Amino acid sequence: MANLSKGSLAALVALVVGALCLLLETTLPWLVSYPTAWTVPATDWVGTSMEWVLLLIKPTARVFSALMAYPMEAANWVLGSSPWILVICSVAALAWLLGGLPMTLMVIVGLGFVVASGYWHKGMNTLSLVAVSVPLALFVGGAIGVLANECPRIRKPVQALLDVMQTVPTFAYLAPLLVLFGFGPVVGLIASAIYAAPPMARNVLLGLERVESEIKEAAIMAGGTRLQQLFQVEIPSAATQIMVGVNQSLMAALSMVIIASIIGGFDDIGWEVLLTMRKVWFGPSLMAGMVIVIFAVIIDRMSATLAQDNRRFYDARVAWGILFFGIVASVLFSSSLPDPSGYAMFEDMAVSLDKGLSAFTIANGDWLAALKNNAMFYGLLPLRIGLDQAVLPFTWGFQWTPQMSFWLFAFGAVLGLVLALRGQVAWGVMALIFIGMLETGITNLPWPFVLVGAAALSWVASGRGLAVLSVVLLSTILVSGLWAPAMLSLYLSGAAVFACIVLGGGIGLLCSVFPIAWKIVRPVCDMLQTIPMFVFLIPVLMVFQIGEFSAFLAIILYAIVPIIRYSQHGLTETPDEMIEAATASGATTWQILRDVRAPYAAPTILLGLNQTILYAFAMLVITALVGTTGLGQLIYKSIGQADVGLGISAGAAMAILALIADRMVQGFAEERRKVLGL
Structure with a gap:
C-alpha cells in the first residue's frame, strides 16, 4: 500500500466498496437501494421554512414589484411606440461607432429581418425586459463585486454565493419568485436580473483584483481618499474586465427571456416561442427563435467590442448622419407605413418549413427512428440501467445472462492486470470500475x-x-x-x-x-x-x-x-x-x-x-x-x-x-x- 499512488489507492477503495455492495446485494438489499424509511421529509421542511420567510418579506417584495412595473412600462412604451425606422437607425448609428460598416450592415440586416417577420412589437417587448433587468443586474452585481473587494473577510463567502447562484438552475428560484412577486412580466424581469447579476459581480471582483499594485500605490501617494482611489483610479483601470461582465450579463438576461415568459405571461418573443412549440408549429417557432438569435448576436458583438483593450471608435459624423436620417424618415414616412406586426413576410416560409419538415420526417421516418432507437438501445439505455437490464431480445436481439456478466468482469480483470503490470495501477482499477458501472447502470449504482x-x-x-x-x-x-x-x-x-x-x-x-x-x-x-x-x-x-x-x-x-x-x-x-x-x-x-x-x-x-x-x-x-x-x-x-x-x-x-x-x-x-x- 505504501508504494501505491494517491490515485491508485482511491480507485482501489472505490472498487472494494462497489464489489462488496454487489456481493451482499441479496442479503443486504439496503446497500444497493436506499430504504424509503430512512429518508426525511426535507422537501416539506424546506417548503414550510421558506413559506414562513417568504410570508415575512412578501409585502416588501410586492412594493418592489409595483415600483419596477413603472420602468418596465416606460421602456416598453418607448421601444414599442418609437417608429421602427428610428429604432433601427439609432442602433445602426451606435454600431457604426463601435464596429464600422460591417457591424452597421449586421444591425440593418438583422433588425430588418425582425421587421419583415412581423415580430417587431413582440421583439421590442423582449428588449424592454432586457433594458430594465440588465441595469438592475449590473448595479447589484457591481455593488457585490466592489463590496467583496473592499472587505476581504467576506470575499470567500461572496465567491461561494456566486458559485451557488451559477450552479442553481434558473427554474429552481421561479417558484419562490412567484410566491413573492406574483404572476406577470415583473417577476420575469426580476428572474432575469437574478440570473444576470453573478457574471457582473465576478468580473468586477476579478478586474479590481488584477489592478496592478503600482497603480494603487500611485493613487495612495497622490493623497486621494479611498472612494477617490476606487472610483477614479481602480475601476477605470479595471474597465476592460468590467465590460466583459456587462457583455456576459446582457447575454445571460437575454437567455432568460423564454424562461421568464413561462411565469410572466408577457406578449413577447419568449412567449411566442413557447406557445408555438407547445402547438408543435415548428416553422413559426423557428422564426421566432431566429429573432432571439438576432438580438443575441447584435448585443453580443456590440458589447464585446467595448470589452476589447484596443477598441477604437469610428467617425462620429457618420453616426450622427445615420441617426439624422432615421429621424427624418420617421417624420416623413412613419405615418404612411403599415403596422410592422402586419408584415409577416416569412409566414409562407414558416408554413412551408412546417410542411417540408412533416414531409421529410414521413419520408425518412425509418432511418430517423433507427438512429434514435440505436442511440437509445445501444448507448443511453445501457448507461442508464446497465447491460443486464438493457440487453433484451427486443433491443439487442438476445438476452443478457449471468455467464455474460462473468466473462465481462473477467475481461475487465485481465485488462486491469495488464495495465497494472505496465505500472498504470490506477487506470487498471478504473477500467474494472468502469466495466462494473456499465454492467450495473448509473441509476442502479x-x-x-x-x-x-x-x-x-x-x-x-x-x-x-x-x-x-x-x-x-x-x-x-x-x-x-x-x-x-x-x-x-x-x-x-x-x-x-x-x-x-x-x-x-x-x-x-x-x-x-x-x-x-x-x-x-x-x-x-x-x-x-x-x-x-x-x-x-x-x-x-x-x-x-x-x-x-x-x-x-x-x-x-x-x-x-x-x-x-x-x-x-x-x-x-x-x-x-x-x-x-x-x-x-x-x-x-x-x-x-x-x-x-x-x-x-x-x-x-x-x-x-x-x-x-x-x-x-x-x-x-x-x-x-x-x-x-x-x-x-x-x-x-x-x-x-x-x-x-x-x-x-x-x-x-x-x-x-x-x-x-x-x-x-x-x-x-x-x-x-x-x-x-x-
Missing part, C-alpha cells in the same frame, strides 16, 4: 459506492476538505429522498458531457492541427455561444420529437462549444521554446502533439471541461420541457404547483451535483498547473 467514489475522486483532486464536503452534500440528497432523480440527472448530463468530450475534443484537436478548420469552426462556435439555451430545443424537436434522445442532443449542442474552444486554444498556445526543443530532439508531429502540446494544454482543456459540465447541468433543466425525467422535471413540476419546497430542494440537489463536479475539475486543473510550474 449502490449508494455507498457513489459516496465513496465521489469522496475518492474529490480526495485525489483537491484533498480531504473536498472529499468531506462531497460526502456531506451528497448525503443530503440521499436522505431527502431525491437520490433516484439525482442519478437520472447525473446519467443524462454525464452521457452528454462524455459525447461533448469525444466530439468537441476531436474537433478542437482537428482545428489545432489544421488552421483552416478553425476558420470554419470558429464562426459556428460564435453562433452557438450566442444562441439562448431554449432555442436549441427547436431543431432537435423538429426532427426527433419529444423524448430523452432529443434532450441529449440539445444538451450537446449547448455544451459542446467550451470544450472545442479550450481544446483548440490549449493545443495551439504551447510555448515556442518547448516545440523547438522537441523538434530538435527528433520528435515527429504526432509525438510533439501527444507528449508536448497535450500535457501543456491539460489545464486549459480541463477548464473547458468544467464549463461544459456547468452548461450541461444548466441545459438539463430546460430539457425537462421535452419530457426528460430527473431533478429537472421535479423543478419544472414545482412551478406548475407553486411548490416552493420541491423547487428549492430539487434545485439545491442539482446545484450540489454541479458544484462537486466543478470543484473536482478545478482541483485536477490546479494540480496540472502546479506540475507544469504555471
Whole structure:
C-alpha cells in the first residue's frame, strides 16, 4: 500500500466498496437501494421554512414589484411606440461607432429581418425586459463585486454565493419568485436580473483584483481618499474586465427571456416561442427563435467590442448622419407605413418549413427512428440501467445472462492486470470500475459506492476538505429522498458531457492541427455561444420529437462549444521554446502533439471541461420541457404547483451535483498547473 499512488489507492477503495455492495446485494438489499424509511421529509421542511420567510418579506417584495412595473412600462412604451425606422437607425448609428460598416450592415440586416417577420412589437417587448433587468443586474452585481473587494473577510463567502447562484438552475428560484412577486412580466424581469447579476459581480471582483499594485500605490501617494482611489483610479483601470461582465450579463438576461415568459405571461418573443412549440408549429417557432438569435448576436458583438483593450471608435459624423436620417424618415414616412406586426413576410416560409419538415420526417421516418432507437438501445439505455437490464431480445436481439456478466468482469480483470503490470495501477482499477458501472447502470449504482467514489475522486483532486464536503452534500440528497432523480440527472448530463468530450475534443484537436478548420469552426462556435439555451430545443424537436434522445442532443449542442474552444486554444498556445526543443530532439508531429502540446494544454482543456459540465447541468433543466425525467422535471413540476419546497430542494440537489463536479475539475486543473510550474 505504501508504494501505491494517491490515485491508485482511491480507485482501489472505490472498487472494494462497489464489489462488496454487489456481493451482499441479496442479503443486504439496503446497500444497493436506499430504504424509503430512512429518508426525511426535507422537501416539506424546506417548503414550510421558506413559506414562513417568504410570508415575512412578501409585502416588501410586492412594493418592489409595483415600483419596477413603472420602468418596465416606460421602456416598453418607448421601444414599442418609437417608429421602427428610428429604432433601427439609432442602433445602426451606435454600431457604426463601435464596429464600422460591417457591424452597421449586421444591425440593418438583422433588425430588418425582425421587421419583415412581423415580430417587431413582440421583439421590442423582449428588449424592454432586457433594458430594465440588465441595469438592475449590473448595479447589484457591481455593488457585490466592489463590496467583496473592499472587505476581504467576506470575499470567500461572496465567491461561494456566486458559485451557488451559477450552479442553481434558473427554474429552481421561479417558484419562490412567484410566491413573492406574483404572476406577470415583473417577476420575469426580476428572474432575469437574478440570473444576470453573478457574471457582473465576478468580473468586477476579478478586474479590481488584477489592478496592478503600482497603480494603487500611485493613487495612495497622490493623497486621494479611498472612494477617490476606487472610483477614479481602480475601476477605470479595471474597465476592460468590467465590460466583459456587462457583455456576459446582457447575454445571460437575454437567455432568460423564454424562461421568464413561462411565469410572466408577457406578449413577447419568449412567449411566442413557447406557445408555438407547445402547438408543435415548428416553422413559426423557428422564426421566432431566429429573432432571439438576432438580438443575441447584435448585443453580443456590440458589447464585446467595448470589452476589447484596443477598441477604437469610428467617425462620429457618420453616426450622427445615420441617426439624422432615421429621424427624418420617421417624420416623413412613419405615418404612411403599415403596422410592422402586419408584415409577416416569412409566414409562407414558416408554413412551408412546417410542411417540408412533416414531409421529410414521413419520408425518412425509418432511418430517423433507427438512429434514435440505436442511440437509445445501444448507448443511453445501457448507461442508464446497465447491460443486464438493457440487453433484451427486443433491443439487442438476445438476452443478457449471468455467464455474460462473468466473462465481462473477467475481461475487465485481465485488462486491469495488464495495465497494472505496465505500472498504470490506477487506470487498471478504473477500467474494472468502469466495466462494473456499465454492467450495473448509473441509476442502479449502490449508494455507498457513489459516496465513496465521489469522496475518492474529490480526495485525489483537491484533498480531504473536498472529499468531506462531497460526502456531506451528497448525503443530503440521499436522505431527502431525491437520490433516484439525482442519478437520472447525473446519467443524462454525464452521457452528454462524455459525447461533448469525444466530439468537441476531436474537433478542437482537428482545428489545432489544421488552421483552416478553425476558420470554419470558429464562426459556428460564435453562433452557438450566442444562441439562448431554449432555442436549441427547436431543431432537435423538429426532427426527433419529444423524448430523452432529443434532450441529449440539445444538451450537446449547448455544451459542446467550451470544450472545442479550450481544446483548440490549449493545443495551439504551447510555448515556442518547448516545440523547438522537441523538434530538435527528433520528435515527429504526432509525438510533439501527444507528449508536448497535450500535457501543456491539460489545464486549459480541463477548464473547458468544467464549463461544459456547468452548461450541461444548466441545459438539463430546460430539457425537462421535452419530457426528460430527473431533478429537472421535479423543478419544472414545482412551478406548475407553486411548490416552493420541491423547487428549492430539487434545485439545491442539482446545484450540489454541479458544484462537486466543478470543484473536482478545478482541483485536477490546479494540480496540472502546479506540475507544469504555471
